[in-house]
Amino acid sequence: MTQLSRKSFISLGSKTIGGALLTPSLVGFLQGCSKTDLLSEFDWQILSNQLNGTVLLPGATGFDPFTIPYALQYGKTIPQAVVRCVTEKDVVTTVKWARQNNIAITTRSGGHSYAGYSSTNELLLDLSGMTNISLNSSTGLATVDGGARNRHVFSAFSETSLAITHSISKNVGMGGLVLGGGIGFNMRAHGLTCDQLVETRMVTAEGDIAICSETENPDLFWAIRGAGGGNFGIHTSFTFKPFAVTRVTMFELAWNNFPELVFAKLQDVLMTAPNTLGVKVTIEMVRRRVQPAGFVLRPVVTLRGQFKGEIAEFDALMAPVNAISTPIRVVTNEDYWKAQELRSEEGAPKFVHERSRFAFEPLSAAAQATIFAKLAEWPVTSGSAKFNYFLLGGAISLTAPDATAFFARDAKMITTIELTWKDGDQNIFDNKQWLDEFLLIMEAFTSKFSYVNFIDRNEANFLNTYYGPALPRLKAIKKAVDPKNYFRFPQGIPVG
Numbered sequence: 001m002t003q004l005s006r007k008s009f010i011s012l013g014s015k016t017i018g019g020a021l022l023t024p025s026l027v028g029f030l031q032g033c034s035k036t037d038l039l040s041e042f043d044w045q046i047l048s049n050q051l052n053g054t055v056l057l058p059g060a061t062g063f064d065p066f067t068i069p070y071a072l073q074y075g076k077t078i079p080q081a082v083v084r085c086v087t088e089k090d091v092v093t094t095v096k097w098a099r100q101n102n103i104a105i106t107t108r109s110g111g112h113s114y115a116g117y118s119s120t121n122e123l124l125l126d127l128s129g130m131t132n133i134s135l136n137s138s139t140g141l142a143t144v145d146g147g148a149r150n151r152h153v154f155s156a157f158s159e160t161s162l163a164i165t166h167s168i169s170k171n172v173g174m175g176g177l178v179l180g181g182g183i184g185f186n187m188r189a190h191g192l193t194c195d196q197l198v199e200t201r202m203v204t205a206e207g208d209i210a211i212c213s214e215t216e217n218p219d220l221f222w223a224i225r226g227a228g229g230g231n232f233g234i235h236t237s238f239t240f241k242p243f244a245v246t247r248v249t250m251f252e253l254a255w256n257n258f259p260e261l262v263f264a265k266l267q268d269v270l271m272t273a274p275n276t277l278g279v280k281v282t283i284e285m286v287r288r289r290v291q292p293a294g295f296v297l298r299p300v301v302t303l304r305g306q307f308k309g310e311i312a313e314f315d316a317l318m319a320p321v322n323a324i325s326t327p328i329r330v331v332t333n334e335d336y337w338k339a340q341e342l343r344s345e346e347g348a349p350k351f352v353h354e355r356s357r358f359a360f361e362p363l364s365a366a367a368q369a370t371i372f373a374k375l376a377e378w379p380v381t382s383g384s385a386k387f388n389y390f391l392l393g394g395a396i397s398l399t400a401p402d403a404t405a406f407f408a409r410d411a412k413m414i415t416t417i418e419l420t421w422k423d424g425d426q427n428i429f430d431n432k433q434w435l436d437e438f439l440l441i442m443e444a445f446t447s448k449f450s451y452v453n454f455i456d457r458n459e460a461n462f463l464n465t466y467y468g469p470a471l472p473r474l475k476a477i478k479k480a481v482d483p484k485n486y487f488r489f490p491q492g493i494p495v496g
């Protein structure tokens with residue numbers, strides 16, 4: 001096998017590698033790549049010959065979409081190749097080949113890492129061709145391939161009266177979602193996505209298959225439920241125990257008036273709401289036109305979610321809030337999967353920075369006043385500013401904090417502060433400062449802990465922030481499973 005050293009690369013003529021003619025794609029690739037020990041097209045061909053999937057080199061048709069991160073500000077990082085695995089055997093082959101060729105692998109499932117951590121300038125192992133979902137009627141279990149997205153869950157489950165906890169963003173990968181925990185509107189009734197996981201198949205750094213469940217590799221099974229994304233191996237499938245669903249009320253309510261009073265009352269209502277209610281609350285700074293030309297910013301409170309019950313019951317629940325101000329409302333009661341389809345979104349890439357903190361107590365009056373005060377100071381982007389929270393509790397807290405790596409079982413909510421903007425926005429520096437200050441001030445009311453699926457390049461103390469008390473055990477498991485730190489990324493779990 002030809003492996004080019006830096007020396008041989010430099011000494012070669014500009015148009016050939018090891019005597020092989022360079023294609024335009026490979027030339028572009030060499031110019032754009034920072035790595036010095038480059039593999040030849042011939043090497044990649046050897047890998048390609050062993051796969052059912054395909055190897056794409058830079059410049060190849062269809063290559064570019066794989067390099068785009070969800071958060072567009074992280075730009076394009078050009079991998080040496082995109083290896084599109086379509087079977088578990090492809091994954092095993094690629095891991096073994098990559099080790100022999102001394103190139104690091106980064107796994108991409110749905111590509112929705114908030115920090116662009118499914119990008120690399122080495123080997124990008126793409127699972128997006130592995131989307132099969134099978135439901136076993138005798139066991140009642142559903143097996144989801146490692147590259148399936150929420151859209152595939154929607155279409156496979158819509159044939160049934162079953163569900164798992166999922167996102168409403170169709171393009172988000174189930175791989176990244178479940179490995180970080182997995183929140184969704186079902187979580188208060190049925191737990192996190194990882195709570196429905198009974199088994200996963202993982203390709204290790206050695207290229208072996210590790211089955212992880214309560215009975216096989218239980219330590220690893222503990223670790224990957226909350227800390228699995230990119231850290232221990234490549235998960236080729238996930239087997240879930242789904243729950244039954246029927247009709248559901250889905251809603252989006254927006255209150256334009258008395259936002260502070262609405263926000264306070266809404267939290268009071270939500271803190272005692274039944275677990276059959278799953279919600280995301282948002283305060284968004286909305287532009288209102290004023291004459292002659294211009295706008296003022298006004299906070300608008302919105303509530304999105306689903307309720308297992310009739311519209312009338314939901315309205316009764318919201319009556320104390322609606323007594324303060326009448327919302328604009330879109331409310332439907334439909335069969336479960338039809339309702340999800342109606343309220344779903346694509347989750348297309350954009351310029352966005354969202355920072356999160358778990359809150360273990362309801363937001364106090366002082367916290368609420370701080371939120372509105374900081375939103376009023378927003379330096380304004382070409383996009384939006386939001387304060388959000390996802391209501392936790394219910395079935396999530398039935399699992400002990402040390403039973404899985406997702407330790408924040410007693411949290412009341414995940415709060416986030418979210419900025420979006422458009423390309424070329426000149427005001428980003430001030431906005432980032434505002435975002436960081438806002439998050440820091442809110443720590444007095446929330447916590448220092450953050451949801452790893454809202455992974456964030458700005459977290460200085462990221463290991464403690466994401467994993468808290470689970471960190472020592474996670475490091476020990478990492479050392480046992482991947483002692484050479486083969487699966488790594490800038491905020492990965494270190495060895496030992």
Ligand SMILES: Cc1cc2nc3c(=O)[nH]c(=O)nc-3n(C[C@H](O)[C@H](O)[C@H](O)COP(=O)(O)OP(=O)(O)OC[C@H]3O[C@@H](n4cnc5c(N)ncnc54)[C@H](O)[C@@H]3O)c2cc1C
Pocket residue numbers: 070106107108109110111112113114117118127146147166167168169171172173174175176177178179180181182183184228229230231233234235236347348453454489
């Ligand atoms: C628009 C949007 C909506 C979202 N909605 C929700 C939501 O409703 N609920 C929720 O909990 N989170 C949500 N998230 C957060 C989301 O769960 C995380 O961003 C998650 O990591 C995305 O997974 P992915 O497979 O799409 O991303 P990727 O970028 O492909 O992967 C994320 C990380 O996981 C690793 N990884 C992915 N697949 C595997 C695998 N099979 N084996 C090993 N490692 C793997 C990658 O290497 C990377 O480090 C949302 C994010 C976005 C951008």
